[in-house]
Amino acid sequence: MTDSHPTLHIDLASPVPVYRQIARGLRILLVEGNLAPGHRLPTIRDLAMDLGVHRNTVAEAYRLLADEGWIELRRRRGATVLDRPLPSPGPDAGDRWIRRLNELIAEALTQGLEPGFLAAALRRAAGSIENVIPDTRREQP
Amino acid sequence: MTDSHPTLHIDLASPVPVYRQIARGLRILLVEGNLAPGHRLPTIRDLAMDLGVHRNTVAEAYRLLADEGWIELRRRRGATVLDRPLPSPGPDAGDRWIRRLNELIAEALTQGLEPGFLAAALRRAAGSIENVIPDTRREQP
DNA sequence: TCCATTGTCCGCAGACAATATACATTGAAC
DNA sequence: GTTCAATGTATATTGTCTGCGGACAATGGA
Known part of the structure; x- marks a missing residue:
């Protein structure tokens, strides 16, 4: 290795x-x-x-x-x-991220990927997220 | 309007x-x-x-x-x-898309977005996909 | 003290994006 | 059929960005 x-x-x-x-x-x-x-x-x-x-x-x-x-x-x-705490996200960071997610999905559809395939991948990703990152320490804004 | x-x-x-x-x-x-x-x-x-x-x-x-x-x-x-049928996706289009999805998620985490928030958004997107696009007509490769 | 290691700075060549400008085509009015 | 304005197209220009080459500067250790 x-x-x-x-x-x-x-x-x-x-x-x-x-x-x-x-x-x-x-x-x-x-x-x-x-x-x-x-x-x-x-x-x-x-x-x-x-x-x-x-x-x-x-x-x-x-x-x-x-x-x-x-x-x-x-x-x-x-x-x-460095021992850096995660940044606290900006006010509309969540909205902008969701928009990017939607664009990514739409782009997959334009490429001809199956909706069912995409939905399964999204659910799988959702499941794995919560296990990987247990708890987050935030910096004070 | x-x-x-x-x-x-x-x-x-x-x-x-x-x-x-x-x-x-x-x-x-x-x-x-x-x-x-x-x-x-x-x-x-x-x-x-x-x-x-x-x-x-x-x-x-x-x-x-x-x-x-x-x-x-x-x-x-x-x-x-034009009246164009959806393309049939390439062989590894699915894999590459999943990688992009993972990168998008990782990037959200680096920005400090909450894992729970992300998981919820992903599940919501997964649900909405299957309703929006009912059935797809494919072009023959 | 000296030196090899490692980050940093400056300039360059090629690629690319956005623009400015001029041109070619063509549907429609008459 | 002629004419013309509307519309896409082609070419040149300008600025910006990337990646690279080479020289330089700092610094920890022998």
Whole structure:
């Protein structure tokens, strides 16, 4: 088991830029607790090597996460995971998310996916959510 | 009621290009039957006016839909909706869609949305799907 | 003190999106 | 049938973004 970055899929053909794909993937690992506070992320160059992209591309992703408060970047020490509480969502974050969900569903229908298939997938996802994330600590706004 | 384009939200600040947002929005209206075959879409210039973007941006969206077989573009006659059967999905379309769904959920969690809220929204969406789209006619691959 | 490691800065080339502008086509009025 | 305004189309321009190359700066450890 030499895979140090368990699940970090990036798709060079996707229209969403690579540095943002990396940031999103890491964000997911962070929020799911796979990367606990105090942990060291791989160095920029190492991760770039593994993913087959340029260092600055990974650096951009790390900078994004640092700006959001997930990690701390220090020279010669790499990136360390901060003990960051989840942000409290904005007032209409829920509405905007639901709109995105509806768009995703509509797009699936335009591709010809079966409504029954989609409904099953949605219910399955709903079930798995509540188990994965037990309880959340919020930051005070 | 002077609103000729019921629900077509575009976000100039979004990283996804405007012409693709327009195409996606129209595609949704088409698949949900709000735009029946034979209907005329607004002219490129009119829609551009309404949305506050350049004509060529809308033209690009229309061309996309025309390439996909949703509409027919003819000079001086505008865009007419074609009677197009839903495409039959590719072999791994389902898997890729489920991955996108999971990413959407993970992103919501990173924003601090409550798992319970998300689960409820997912279940609600699952329920509404099966009612909205009764039966689908597929094209033969 | 010295040096290898690691993040950072600056500039660049290519791609792409949105626009401006001019053009080609065509249905309809007469 | 001629004419013309309406409408889609083609080309060029401009700005922005991505990913990259290379040089630089800081810094922990030998």
